Amino acid sequence: MPQPYSRRTRAGLANGWGIDNNLTRKLSAADPVQIAMVKGVAAGVINTALGFAHGAQLPEEGALAAAAVVGFLGYGVSLTLFVLGLRHLGAARTGAYFSTAPFIGAAIAVPLLGEPITWPLIGAAGLMAAGVYLHLAEKHEHEHVHELLFHEHRHVHDMHHRHAHGPADPDGEPHSHPHQHGRLIHKHPHYPDLHHRHEHAEVMSAVLPLQQPAHAPLGAIAKAFLTVSVFGFGGGIVWARRIAVEQRGWLSDAEFLDIVSLCQFLPGPNIIGIAVCTGTKLRGAPGALAAVAGFLVLPWSVGLAPGVLCLRYAQAPLLRHVPGGVSAAAAGLLIATGLRLLLPHRRRPFVIGLAVLAMVLMAFIRLPLPIVLLALLPLSIALFAARRS
């Protein structure tokens, strides 16, 4: 592919992007939608004017509408999320995460567009994965000071917003009015975000490892997920909840549900996701490895042998299914697990209504999972948000 710009121009462009990000971070306390609009209007007007100056014409209406949709997603939504990222993660980290986007595109192009897999692509993907891992593995925690702060933003009265309200301040939450935060000294994991721009005097001694609960030995985690793996045909989630919530008390029902929800959105076998997340929650990366090892090593090794033997000797069609009676019972266990997780919310009719809707769309109308999630999640978020305010 011919390169339209020289190396020097491209280096200049990249530097300009970095400076732009750092300047935007200084604005990141402001409303991100407003920032996106101001940047969009300014850049849009200038670029359209440049286009007309070079003798360009307006495209067809259909193409114009399509371009507007792409612009809304690729510029508006993207920039709004980007500003939120700057606010919480700092400029360098946000830039690094943002730059994974072309790699996601490249990875999708392989199965969808038949792009060849080349060694440079594999090498680049490895570097990218290592970079993202280093970002995620970073755990920066130490005692630090927040100075007295007076500002205005949307907030609810959470643990950082315990201030008293004057007569002029608005009712209902979330709301926005000027308020004060006292001087605060505390310790928690943080990024160099808007509120954590402090200097590090003693860098090395300040970086402390994450505190882990002691009551979950790695062996017990591995054993728990070995059980889930072996007994879990058709419904590992039944066993995961029984062991992690009921028997061991490692997780609350709410925490377990959070993990299941997260795994539903991600690719791969969800039950391994539950193993990885539970292990991580209990003991960090070693916990995740223990859970996956318990889940896989023994059942895989023991299962491979009969599989290989059958493969060698069976030439005729093999039609061995789990007997119908076991499936019927396993189905009942799954239904009971779902109902039990719903039990704490039984007095909230809209939660029950949404759950029934999800169940009908999935089990009776047979819509694919991503469609059900995309259709119901915005509705659910809107209902919960409306009830909070």
Add this chain to the structure above:
Amino acid sequence: MKPPSGLLALTLHLAIVSSISFGGFPTVLPDVRAFVVTMHGWVTDQDFTNIFAMAQAIPGPNMILMMGLIGWKVWGLAGALAASTATFTPPCAIYFSAFRLMDRFHEAHWQRVLRSALIPVTTGLIIASGIVMAQAADVTWGAFAMTGAAAVVMLTTRLNPLWLLAAGGALGGLGLLA
């Protein structure tokens, strides 16, 4: 034995499809079948179906074992290890990273709203998976009663679920659920 470059291709292909297997690995099985049967001819269609049936019948991680058996069929133990590893490693890395990220912003307002909003959707989907499984088993009044009884016992007692699965297997084997 097939050339090892084929194993590299299978490993890479499995790593990619497992990274995009939203809704579970079975969603990308048609693609895997096209790759190993139609495109490369490493296993026959009959082999593929047999391996699927076997992996379903053996307790444990079905899909990972199934990919391992495909790898075994062509390249032996090295193939089994490589194909299985390619199937579970990318999703595990994604689960790990996503969980760390979620955990970091656990107290953020947006996350609390998102977490509550997911409760009804996720529980509804778990119940739905149970119903789909009941529909896939033989649809008889006996099987229906077994499903209902298992759900009620599971909800009201702390009986080990293995007893219920064993009861289902025994009643089914005796032909009492037909």
